[in-house]
Amino acid sequence: MPVLTRLIPSPVVVDIRPGALDDLACVLADERISPSGRLAVAVSGGSGARLRERLAPSLPGATWYEVGGGTIDDAVRLASDMQGGHYDAVVGLGGGKIIDCAKFAAARVGLPLVAVATNLAHDGLCSPVATLDNDAGRGSYGVPNPIAVVIDLNVIREAPVRFVRSGIGDAISNISAVADWELANRVNGEKVDGLAAAMARQAGEAVLRHPGGIGDDDFLQVLAEALVLTGISMSVSGDSRPSSGACHEINHAFDLLYPKRAAAHGEQCGLGAAFAMYLRGAHEESAYMTEVLRRHGLPVLPEEIGFTVDEFVRAVEFAPETRPGRYTILEHLDLKTNQIKDIYADYVKAIGS
Numbered sequence: 001m002p003v004l005t006r007l008i009p010s011p012v013v014v015d016i017r018p019g020a021l022d023d024l025a026c027v028l029a030d031e032r033i034s035p036s037g038r039l040a041v042a043v044s045g046g047s048g049a050r051l052r053e054r055l056a057p058s059l060p061g062a063t064w065y066e067v068g069g070g071t072i073d074d075a076v077r078l079a080s081d082m083q084g085g086h087y088d089a090v091v092g093l094g095g096g097k098i099i100d101c102a103k104f105a106a107a108r109v110g111l112p113l114v115a116v117a118t119n120l121a122h123d124g125l126c127s128p129v130a131t132l133d134n135d136a137g138r139g140s141y142g143v144p145n146p147i148a149v150v151i152d153l154n155v156i157r158e159a160p161v162r163f164v165r166s167g168i169g170d171a172i173s174n175i176s177a178v179a180d181w182e183l184a185n186r187v188n189g190e191k192v193d194g195l196a197a198a199m200a201r202q203a204g205e206a207v208l209r210h211p212g213g214i215g216d217d218d219f220l221q222v223l224a225e226a227l228v229l230t231g232i233s234m235s236v237s238g239d240s241r242p243s244s245g246a247c248h249e250i251n252h253a254f255d256l257l258y259p260k261r262a263a264a265h266g267e268q269c270g271l272g273a274a275f276a277m278y279l280r281g282a283h284e285e286s287a288y289m290t291e292v293l294r295r296h297g298l299p300v301l302p303e304e305i306g307f308t309v310d311e312f313v314r315a316v317e318f319a320p321e322t323r324p325g326r327y328t329i330l331e332h333l334d335l336k337t338n339q340i341k342d343i344y345a346d347y348v349k350a351i352g353s
Contacts, residue, residue, distance in 0.1 A: 013149070014149045017221075018152065022152075034089050037061035040091070042065050042067050042091065042094075042102040044095065048093045051093060067102075071133040072104070075100070075101040078102070082111075089112045090109075090112070095118055096124050096125065099124070099125055103144075104141055115149045116151075119156060120227060130143045166266030168296050171223060173266075175285075178204075179282070179329075184326075187327065187332060193242075196233040199233035199242065201242075203225075247273035248323070249320060253316070254268050254307075257318060263305035266298075267299055270298050287351055291351075309344065316344075
C-alpha cells in the first residue's frame with residue numbers, strides 16, 4: 001500500500017493578532033496544552049520580565065524562570081531547574097535567545113514548548129532548531145517544533161524597530177535560499193522537497209511583494225506568518241535548506257570573521273541574498289530586492305553596516321567554508337578575490353547608490 005500522504009510536524013496553535021497575549025491562558029487550556037495551568041515560563045530580564053507582571057495574574061499555576069542569556073549552559077541550567085516540576089508545558093516568552101533556550105530545555109525534559117515571541121527578528125521562533133552559543137562559538141541543536149506559537153502584534157510594535165527589519169531580511173532571503181537549493185538539484189541531483197520549497201519561497205515572496213511598511217498591522221501580520229511558515233518548512237524538509245543558502249553562508253562569514261562587529265542576522269542575510277541573486281544572473285530580481293530592502297530601512301551595501309568593500313569580499317570568499325557540503329551559487333562559481341571585487345563593483349552600479 002503506497003503512502004499517499006505524510007504527517008507534517010507543525011504547531012497545534014498559531015495565534016497571530018493584536019491582543020493575542022491576553023488570551024494565552026485560555027488558548028493553552030482550550031487546546032489542552034495545559035489544562036491544569038502548570039507551566040514553566042522562561043523569560044529574559046528585559047521585555048520578558050516586564051510582560052511577567054502583565055501575565056502573572058492570568059497564569060497563577062506558572063513557575064517563572066529568568067534566563068541569563070542564549071548559551072548552551074543557560075539552556076542546560078534551565079532544564080535542570082525545571083526537572084521535577086510536573087509541568088504540562090514550557091513557555092518561552094521573549095526574543096530568539098530565550099525561545100531557543102526554552103526549546104532546548106523543553107526537549108531535554110520531554111515537555112512541549114509554547115513559543116511566545118516578543119519580536120520578529122528571525123525565522124527561528126517556529127523552527128526545529130535551537131541556536132545556542134557554546135565554547136566553540138555557536139551551535140545548532142535539533143529540537144521538536146513548538147506545539148504552539150503566539151505572537152501579539154501589539155507587543156511586536158513595542159519592540160525596537162531594528163528587530164522587525166531583521167525579520168524582513170531573513171524572510172526575503174528565503175527566495176535566494178530556494179534558488180540555491182534548486183541549483184544544487186540541477187547540478188548535483190540534490191533532492192528538493194517541493195512542499196518545503198514552496199512554503200519558504202511563498203513566505204519570502206509575501207514579504208517582498210507586500211506594499212505596506214513596518215508600521216502597518218497588515219504588514220506585520222504577513223511578516224509574522226512568513227517567519228512561522230519558514231520554520232515549518234524546515235521541519236518539512238528536515239534541515240535548514242529552504243531558508244539557508246549563500247545568503248546565510250555570507251551571514252555566517254560575517255559572524256565568524258568579525259564577531260564583535262557583526263550586524264543583525266537578518267540585515268546580513270538580506271544583503272547576502274541581494275548579492276547572491278546578482279551572482280546568479282538574476283539582475284532584475286536583485287535590483288527589486290534591494291529596492292524593497294531599502295524601503296524598509298535595511299542595508300544593501302556592506303558600508304551601510306560598517307564593513308569595507310575588502311571586508312565584504314573576504315566574507316564572500318570565506319562563506320562556503322561556513323557550511324561544508326552545502327552547494328550554493330558561491331560553491332558553483334568558486335570565485336576568487338579579484339572576481340568577487342569585479343562582480344561587486346557591477347552590483348553596486350546596477351542597484352545605484
